[in-house]
Amino acid sequence: MASFASRSVRILHWVGPGVGLSVFFLALLSCLLxxxxxxxxxxxxxxxxxxxxxxxxxxxxxxxxxxNGDGKLDIISGENWYEQTxxxxxxxRWIKHHFRDxxxxxxxxxxxxxxxxxxxDLAIxxNGDGxxxxxxxxxxxxxxxxxxxxxLTWWENPGKSNKPWVxxxxxxxxxxxxxxxxxxxxxxxxxxxxxxxxxxxxAPLKWFEVVGKGQEAHWVGHVVSPNSxxxxxxxxxxNGDGRIDIITPKGWFEAPPDPRNGQWIFHSEFDLGExxxxxxxxxNGDGxxxxxxxxxHDYGIFWYEQxxxxxxxxxxxxxxxxxxxSQSHAMTIADLKGDGKPVLVTGKRYYAHELDPGANEPxxxxxxxxxxxxxxxxxxxxxxxxxxxxxxxLQICVVDIDQDGDLDIVVGGKSGLFFFENMTKxxxxxxxxxxxxx
Numbered sequence: 383m384a385s386f387a388s389r390s391v392r393i394l395h396w397v398g399p400g401v402g403l404s405v406f407f408l409a410l411l412s413c414l415l416x417x418x419x420x421x422x423x424x425x426x427x428x429x430x431x432x433x434x435x436x437x438x439x440x441x442x443x444x445x446x447x448x449x450n451g452d453g454k455l456d457i458i459s460g461e462n463w464y465e466q467t468x469x470x471x472x473x474x475r476w477i478k479h480h481f482r483d484x485x486x487x488x489x490x491x492x493x494x495x496x497x498x499x500x501x502x503d504l505a506i507x508x509n510g511d512g513x514x515x516x517x518x519x520x521x522x523x524x525x526x527x528x529x530x531x532x533x534l535t536w537w538e539n540p541g542k543s544n545k546p547w548v549x550x551x552x553x554x555x556x557x558x559x560x561x562x563x564x565x566x567x568x569x570x571x572x573x574x575x576x577x578x579x580x581x582x583x584x585a586p587l588k589w590f591e592v593v594g595k596g597q598e599a600h601w602v603g604h605v606v607s608p609n610s611x612x613x614x615x616x617x618x619x620x621n622g623d624g625r626i627d628i629i630t631p632k633g634w635f636e637a638p639p640d641p642r643n644g645q646w647i648f649h650s651e652f653d654l655g656e657x658x659x660x661x662x663x664x665x666n667g668d669g670x671x672x673x674x675x676x677x678x679h680d681y682g683i684f685w686y687e688q689x690x691x692x693x694x695x696x697x698x699x700x701x702x703x704x705x706x707x708s709q710s711h712a713m714t715i716a717d718l719k720g721d722g723k724p725v726l727v728t729g730k731r732y733y734a735h736e737l738d739p740g741a742n743e744p745x746x747x748x749x750x751x752x753x754x755x756x757x758x759x760x761x762x763x764x765x766x767x768x769x770x771x772x773x774x775x776l777q778i779c780v781v782d783i784d785q786d787g788d789l790d791i792v793v794g795g796k797s798g799l800f801f802f803e804n805m806t807k808x809x810x811x812x813x814x815x816x817x818x819x820x
Contacts, residue, residue, distance in 0.1 A: 429718065429749070430805040431766055431791070436464055436476055437799040441498050442731070442776040444794035446783055447505030447514040449539065455783045457801070458503050458516055459794045460484065466783070473803050474784050481547050482537060497521075497796075499531050501776050502560045506536075506574065508592055509599040513539040516547075517576060521557040533558040534578060534590075536601070552590060552601045557581035560712075560776055562659060564617040566626050566641050567591065576601065577628065579615035587611065589628070589641075606635055606646045613678060616660025620649075620671050620688075621696075629660045629673065652686060652698045658711045663724065665752065666759055673698070676710035676728060679738045683710050683728060683750070703750055703761045708740030709774075716780035718749055718789050720806075726750040729766075729774025732797045744769035747793060747802070771797040784808065 441460025449456040449463050457464040457476065461484050464476040488496040501521065505514040515536050522533030534552035559581050563573040566589055576590040587607040592599055611630035620627045625637040628646070631654040638644025654660070658678040662671040665685050673686040683703040690696055703726065713728035729747035747766040752759060775795035783790045783801065786808030792801050 428764055429766075431802040432473065432805055433767060433772070434473065434801040434803060435771075435798060436801050437462070437478065438771075439798070440496075440796045441500060441794050441799060442796060443500050443503040443518070444775060444777045444779050444792045444799060445503040445505050445516070446779045446781045446792055449505075449514060451513060451541070455781065455785070457783075457792055457799070458505060459799050460498050460500050460503075464799075469784075473809060474801070482549070485531065501558075503777070504561065504563050504576070506563060506576075506592075508536050508601075509538065509597070510595040511539075511541060513541045515539045517552070517561070519558040519561045519578060521559055521581060522554055523557040523581070534561065534576075534601075550600070552576070553578070553588075553603065556585040559613070560615070560658070562615070562617070564589070564626060566617065566628075566637070568625055568641075577615060577617055579613070580610040581613070583610050583612065585610050587628070587630070587635075604642055607648065612656065614654060614657030614660055614675065616662075616673075616675065618662025618671060620662060620673075622669075622671065629662070631655060631657050631660075649696075651696060654686070655682075656680065659713055661713075661715050663715060674703075674713075674715065674726065676713050677708070678711035678731070679709060679734050681705045681708040681739060683713070683726070701759075704748075704763055707743060707746060709734040709738055712774045712776050712778045712793075714778045714780050716789060718780060719751070720788065723751070725752075727778055727780055727791060729772070729778065729793060731775055732771075732773040732795045745771065745773040745797070747772050747774060747791070766791065766802060767800075771795075772800050773797060 443459050445458040446455050454466040456466050461480055461482055463479050463481055467475050467477050485499045487499055499520045500518050502519045504517040508515040515538050517536045519534055520531055522531045532551045532554040533556055536550050536552055538548040558578045561576055561578040564575050564577045565573045566575040586605045587610045588603040588605050590601045590603045593602045594600055606628060611632040614631040616629040617626050620634050627637045628635040633648055633650040635646040635648050654675055655677055656679050657675040660675040663674045665672040670688040672688050676683040682705045685701050686698040687701060707730055709731045710728045711731040711734050713726055715724045715726055718725045727749045730745045732745055733741055746768045749764045750761045753762050773795045775793050779792040780789050788804040788806040790802060790804045
């Protein structure tokens with residue numbers, strides 16, 4: 383059943399001088415006092431965003447793809463996909479389509495929270511019919527339910543046939559909290575391989591690729607290691623050999639020339655903690671790939687600087703980006719400013735666990751840019767949204783969803799699904815509708 387789902391909300395309402403100024407000074411104080419390596423140099427001006435509330439149902443997944451092939455980008459989250467339709471005076475509008483039924487899991491015991499059994503959605507055309515299918519992950523631990531829900535599934539898009547979406551199992555029996563699409567086969571194109579984060583260290587670390595077309599299409603797993611390595615996963619070219627390596631919280635696996643059949647060599651060079659997504663990025667411009675990540679259940683966004691001695695031995699030095707707020711479970715690196723300099727986009731996940739440090743502190747959504755000062759490299763935090771229902775969830779999509787030439791942001795979470803329309807190009811709104819953070 384389709385229904386219209388669109389509510390546009392100003393990021394800052396000037397209800398009165400007391401309320402407006404209190405919000406402003408909270409944002410100001412947060413920026414000035416919160417960053418351990420605070421940037422004292424002037425960075426970029428704020429990017430104006432206009433907040434749209436898409437849905438207040440609970441789903442921590444958020445993905446963007448042209449689901450129905452009409453040329454407009456849609457949103458996929460949980461049990462629904464949201465069709466982008468004719469814009470209104472408040473920007474893009476959405477039609478809500480319920481395309482699958484998912485269980486709702488409730489803890490009993492140490493944790494009192496609850497989760498829709500979908501912790502991440504990834505759009506990829508599995509069967510080659512021209513329509514994006516959806517790969518979903520879930521904590522499919524046998525102790526959670528009998529029988530356990532599969533940990534990795536792909537949902538077949540029916541296209542224009544109007545038939546129900548069909549679920550196919552990729553993996554089961556072990557928990558998967560999140561996954562990402564990567565280019566492990568080094569095609570230098572769109573990432574087409576699946577890399578899950580297994581929540582059980584006794585589960586084999588694997589990556590998957592699609593084999594076959596049409597009804598024969600299925601996912602084949604390739605074992606990298608007989609064990610997994612903790613909370614967090616990522617990929618990137620760590621050693622500069624042109625191949626995509628796999629990064630875990632406990633070290634990184636060097637990719638062989640043949641990722642399917644070769645031996646992956648493990649380098650136990652660091653211990654990152656319980657992270658979310660792990661990225662490579664040459665932060666300081668020295669030609670070496672550094673590591674950028676964040677703690678999903680504690681305080682800390684940080685980067686590990688890669689160093690080499692005269693003999694070529696590699697070491698890593700930890701630098702904080704920000705440790706003023708906790709539960710930065712999802713992070714995306716994107717050229718948000720359009721100047722060729724990638725920034726970090728992240729936010730506080732609402733009750734990643736309700737017992738996590740800082741779990742009851744205000745939610746927020748932020749972007750961070752590098753700035754160079756006399757003392758060296760620092761980071762500047764920019765507030766997109768603060769102390770509302772908006773957090774980072776388990777996925778942050780940065781994409782030009784309204785196709786007006788600038789990058790927008792879509793986030794989900796237990797507290798709702800939100801779209802932040804970048805107002806740099808395209809339509810305009812009054813400047814008082816945007817937080818003017820320092």
